[in-house]
Amino acid sequence: MDETQTLAALHGRLEKAAEDAGILDVAYTTVDSPVGSLLLAATERGLVRVAYDREGHDRVLDTLAARLSPRILRAPWRLDAAARELDEYFSGVRTRFDLPLDRSLASGFRQQVQRHLSQIAYGHTESYKDVAAILGNPRAVRAVGTACATNPLPVVVPCHRVLRTDGALGGYVGGLEAKAALLTLEKAA
Amino acid sequence: MKQPFERIVSAYGAMVLRVCRAVLGTQSDADDAWSETFLAALRSWPDLAADANVEAWLVTIAHRKAIDITRGNRRRPTPVEEVPDRVSTIGTPGAGDRDLWAAVKTLPDKQRQAVAYHYLAGLPYRQVADIVGGSPDAVRRAAADGIKALRATVRKVDGDG
Numbered sequence: 001m002d003e004t005q006t007l008a009a010l011h012g013r014l015e016k017a018a019e020d021a022g023i024l025d026v027a028y029t030t031v032d033s034p035v036g037s038l039l040l041a042a043t044e045r046g047l048v049r050v051a052y053d054r055e056g057h058d059r060v061l062d063t064l065a066a067r068l069s070p071r072i073l074r075a076p077w078r079l080d081a082a083a084r085e086l087d088e089y090f091s092g093v094r095t096r097f098d099l100p101l102d103r104s105l106a107s108g109f110r111q112q113v114q115r116h117l118s119q120i121a122y123g124h125t126e127s128y129k130d131v132a133a134i135l136g137n138p139r140a141v142r143a144v145g146t147a148c149a150t151n152p153l154p155v156v157v158p159c160h161r162v163l164r165t166d167g168a169l170g171g172y173v174g175g176l177e178a179k180a181a182l183l184t185l186e187k188a189a
Numbered sequence: 190m191k192q193p194f195e196r197i198v199s200a201y202g203a204m205v206l207r208v209c210r211a212v213l214g215t216q217s218d219a220d221d222a223w224s225e226t227f228l229a230a231l232r233s234w235p236d237l238a239a240d241a242n243v244e245a246w247l248v249t250i251a252h253r254k255a256i257d258i259t260r261g262n263r264r265r266p267t268p269v270e271e272v273p274d275r276v277s278t279i280g281t282p283g284a285g286d287r288d289l290w291a292a293v294k295t296l297p298d299k300q301r302q303a304v305a306y307h308y309l310a311g312l313p314y315r316q317v318a319d320i321v322g323g324s325p326d327a328v329r330r331a332a333a334d335g336i337k338a339l340r341a342t343v344r345k346v347d348g349d350g
Contacts, residue, residue: 007202010220010227013220014228017224017228023231026193061193062190062193064193065190070193070194071194073195
């Protein structure tokens with residue numbers, strides 16, 4: 001075994017030992033998808049972050065270190081279920097995610113909005129205004145927009161299903177091209 | 190702000206492995222020391238001072254883990270001698286890595302530690318002295334004696350070949 005292989009094997013051993021010791025606070029991996037490379041991160045409680053390439057994966061990891069814990073390792077096996085469900089979603093055979101989520105990166109009204117987003121069914125859309133009204137806060141349209149823009153779990157928590165009242169796309173953390181791609185995928189399936 | 194620990198493993202993993210290899214002599218002991226070092230480091234990473242010298246901190250942990258492993262080995266029956274794997278970037282032209290590691294293994298503890306922590310980990314003598322005890326001058330002498338002994342052994346091996 002050369003040094004690179006030895007280090008890869010030792011890394012795997014470290015991941016398992018950290019998990020057993022309960023100190024693998026955040027595990028992450030990256031997966032390829034039709035909307036680019038996605039960073040997936042999970043705490044022991046569940047999937048905590050999905051990040052698009054344009055968000056800067058290194059910067060996202062820095063934020064996770066500051067907000068959750070710097071005990072972060074690349075440990076793909078903790079993300080196996082998430083990676084598989086995303087794969088199924090992108091190939092059109094999965095219409096809802098069945099994953100434990102850790103929503104601790106959002107709080108208050110933002111988290112409330114994001115929880116509602118998970119109720120919008122596959123292939124359906126609502127407007128920012130609709131969402132504000134449903135949450136009993138019809139004047140909070142902008143706050144709904146902010147909650148969507150800061151969704152830590154894009155794709156899995158479908159903020160892409162929220163549009164402007166006139167049907168325009170509005171904004172998207174992954175870029176409008178990605179938002180359009182997801183909506184097209186869901187319409188086709 | 191503390192970096193994600195994965196970056197520490199990427200940046201220093203190879204260095205710590207070579208240090209463990211030099212200090213412990215066998216790859217399997219080095220692997221165990223590496224694993225225990227990084228597990229302990231991961232545990233205390235959030236509490237490490239922001240301005241701490243990460244290399245010195247890791248080598249300090251590795252030093253303690255290596256001592257634990259050496260003590261454990263002494264308590265157990267001697268295992269079958271292991272054939273060394275390949276290694277290192279400190280290879281001297283003409284000498285196989287295998288010969289070099291074998292030569293490192295024959296050095297007295299103090300010399301082996303001084304060579305590993307100063308030449309492989311790149312720590313200044315002052316920091317090496319903090320880790321192994323003794324004065325920086327004593328560490329400097331031990332490192333110099335160690336290198337001299339290694340040169341002599343390697344030259345002899347060259348001559349034989």
